[in-house]
Amino acid sequence: MGHLVRAGLRECSRRKAVTMGTSEYARIADHGLIGDLRTTALVATDGTIDWWCVPRFDSPSVFASLVDQRTGGHCRIRPARSDAPGRQLYFPDTAVLITRFSTDEGIGEVVDFMPPSPDPADATPRWLVRMVRCVRGRMDFRLDIAPRFDYGRALHQTVVTDEGALFESADTSVVLHTIREPGDTALRLVGELDLHAEITLETGQVRGIVLEQNPLGPPRALPVAEVERAFQDTVRFWHTWLSRSTYQGRWREAVDRSAITLKLLTHAPSGALVAAPTAGLPEQLGGERNWDYRYTWVRDASFAVSSLLDLGFTDEATAFARWLADRYEEGGIGPSGPLRVLYRVDGSPDVPEQVLDHWEGHRGSAPVRVGNAAGDQLQLDIYGELFDALYRAHQHGLRVGRPGWRALCGLLDWLADNWDRTDEGIWETRGGRRDFTYGRVMSWVAFDRGLRLAAELGLPAPVERWRAARDLVHDQVWQHGWNPERRAFTQQYGGEVLDASLLRMARAGFVAPQEPAWLDTLAAMERDLVVDGQVLRYDPAASPDGLVGSEGTFSLCTFDYVGALARSGRSAEARLLFERALTHANHLGLHAEEIGLTGEQLGNFPQAFTHLALIDAAVTLDRLCGTEPGPGLWVG
Numbered sequence: 001m002g003h004l005v006r007a008g009l010r011e012c013s014r015r016k017a018v019t020m021g022t023s024e025y026a027r028i029a030d031h032g033l034i035g036d037l038r039t040t041a042l043v044a045t046d047g048t049i050d051w052w053c054v055p056r057f058d059s060p061s062v063f064a065s066l067v068d069q070r071t072g073g074h075c076r077i078r079p080a081r082s083d084a085p086g087r088q089l090y091f092p093d094t095a096v097l098i099t100r101f102s103t104d105e106g107i108g109e110v111v112d113f114m115p116p117s118p119d120p121a122d123a124t125p126r127w128l129v130r131m132v133r134c135v136r137g138r139m140d141f142r143l144d145i146a147p148r149f150d151y152g153r154a155l156h157q158t159v160v161t162d163e164g165a166l167f168e169s170a171d172t173s174v175v176l177h178t179i180r181e182p183g184d185t186a187l188r189l190v191g192e193l194d195l196h197a198e199i200t201l202e203t204g205q206v207r208g209i210v211l212e213q214n215p216l217g218p219p220r221a222l223p224v225a226e227v228e229r230a231f232q233d234t235v236r237f238w239h240t241w242l243s244r245s246t247y248q249g250r251w252r253e254a255v256d257r258s259a260i261t262l263k264l265l266t267h268a269p270s271g272a273l274v275a276a277p278t279a280g281l282p283e284q285l286g287g288e289r290n291w292d293y294r295y296t297w298v299r300d301a302s303f304a305v306s307s308l309l310d311l312g313f314t315d316e317a318t319a320f321a322r323w324l325a326d327r328y329e330e331g332g333i334g335p336s337g338p339l340r341v342l343y344r345v346d347g348s349p350d351v352p353e354q355v356l357d358h359w360e361g362h363r364g365s366a367p368v369r370v371g372n373a374a375g376d377q378l379q380l381d382i383y384g385e386l387f388d389a390l391y392r393a394h395q396h397g398l399r400v401g402r403p404g405w406r407a408l409c410g411l412l413d414w415l416a417d418n419w420d421r422t423d424e425g426i427w428e429t430r431g432g433r434r435d436f437t438y439g440r441v442m443s444w445v446a447f448d449r450g451l452r453l454a455a456e457l458g459l460p461a462p463v464e465r466w467r468a469a470r471d472l473v474h475d476q477v478w479q480h481g482w483n484p485e486r487r488a489f490t491q492q493y494g495g496e497v498l499d500a501s502l503l504r505m506a507r508a509g510f511v512a513p514q515e516p517a518w519l520d521t522l523a524a525m526e527r528d529l530v531v532d533g534q535v536l537r538y539d540p541a542a543s544p545d546g547l548v549g550s551e552g553t554f555s556l557c558t559f560d561y562v563g564a565l566a567r568s569g570r571s572a573e574a575r576l577l578f579e580r581a582l583t584h585a586n587h588l589g590l591h592a593e594e595i596g597l598t599g600e601q602l603g604n605f606p607q608a609f610t611h612l613a614l615i616d617a618a619v620t621l622d623r624l625c626g627t628e629p630g631p632g633l634w635v636g
Helices: 009-016 223-241 252-264 298-310 315-329 379-397 400-420 439-456 463-481 500-508 516-529 554-567 572-584 608-624
Strands: 004-006 031-035 038-046 048-054 061-063 074-079 087-090 095-100 107-112 125-148 156-160 166-167 173-179 194-200 206-213
Touching: 031 074, 031 095, 031 107, 038 252, 048 125, 048 516, 074 107, 107 223, 125 173, 125 223, 206 223, 206 439, 223 252, 252 298, 252 608, 298 315, 298 379, 298 608, 315 379, 315 400, 379 400, 379 439, 400 439, 400 463, 439 463, 500 516, 500 554, 516 554, 554 572, 554 608, 572 608
Parallel strands: none
Antiparallel strands: 004 156, 031 038, 038 048, 048 061, 048 074, 074 125, 087 095, 095 107, 107 125, 125 194, 125 206, 156 166, 166 173, 173 206
């Protein structure tokens, strides 16, 4: 069985780890995403997997050198004789990532993928496959693998065999299987807790490794043919899934990549969607705005479902609706009412926030947080986003059954009693509760969509109560959310600060897109929040949010701005800004949360918010581009 070594993590780090300066971190944008509908991994252009949590999105990490080079852990495969970064591409219309390397001796590739299983009942251990092949000439590859379990806090032991290796901590184990042909010499794995191997390939040869989460058996040598079948199955899955898209517009490549990204953020066993697959990536380099987004926000998931519905994907909406119904059936009134702001993917509300103070953070951006205290906030807007998504599902032919309708009635009855409360708002500020205008607008949306569903489905409901609440909210927003001096709807009642969340007012139907008050609001936002076509959420200096520092432009808001311009008749300008926003994608078409002053991607990556808003903007432009405002769009 080879040799067994058990050692302390700190001792191993002192003896073997290579300490890298903050300048040696891969940039956030220099990554591709792979996943299996349970979890995901980030692969940098130098062939390093520097983020991987198992077995789920919200599980502790095994590789996390993206946020701490010293003790985060990594798996790197790259040419032995070159420090040049690779060039990445996706196998067309899939989540199979190819990183190509060129040297004087040849050209090689690392093909990374995770075979997905959409079957919620499938308990088969999951694979992360790293196929290494020589395309031309000869290439010597170097493999280095240094797992660090439980965010680098847990001890583990390493067992090396002729077939591969086992990495095992108290709670998690990962097996390394080798990929080779019969008669090959086993990969030479050398080390204690960490392993190293050299792989020499000639033209056409394929070798590599497979990492298996919580395996059922020991390491084994996998024939190349078996792994290539897994590759073909993975390609077939993504091609089959994407073929259901009904999108035929101008920006098909960007929209398809965004759709695949949203699907990768879906947890198949539960139907939940996470906001992003990462934690701790900074919104400002060196700043404290470093959050954990590996959970399911009712708001973000509702937005994502709506965007996927616009592309013809209905299964995701059905699965998410069932997941939400389970949350409601669990009963109880929490900080945000019958539904919490966010949950773990299995529906657990237990997401306590903690700081990993042994990690330095991405490029020195501490603190690194896991968990998220926003789960204990009151955010009234989540009900509007949920009901809007459910109404869109209804428009796409999905029907609400009687038990589901009773649950929805319970939500709206609670909201009718609670909509006129201060809350923390969509941006989850930590400076205290306020009368946020966006929260009231989305409360109006919740009542409006509930009334529409009741009327169109002929279902029993206290419609008079809902209608009265809807009308009260509408009048209140116009009375207190509109600032006549600023000629704009403002972030808070009676305030002067603008907020880009209100770009969704016309899309939600609260105001007409040609209404003078709305056009004035757009003009005010352009003066205060728009920078070279990119949009800030709000000004933290003018509206303190309880946090230190600033942030970049928020890509969700940029794409929302594009949609708002198009609806208001400025389609040519909207199209130009959309094309410019697409240039901020990385080399694979992936977007983070924000864009910094230098154009660098910031925040957790890739971000569901950004990709769903990209889809919304593209669909809106396809529908409205080339049209001009005409009579009847607004009647004063």
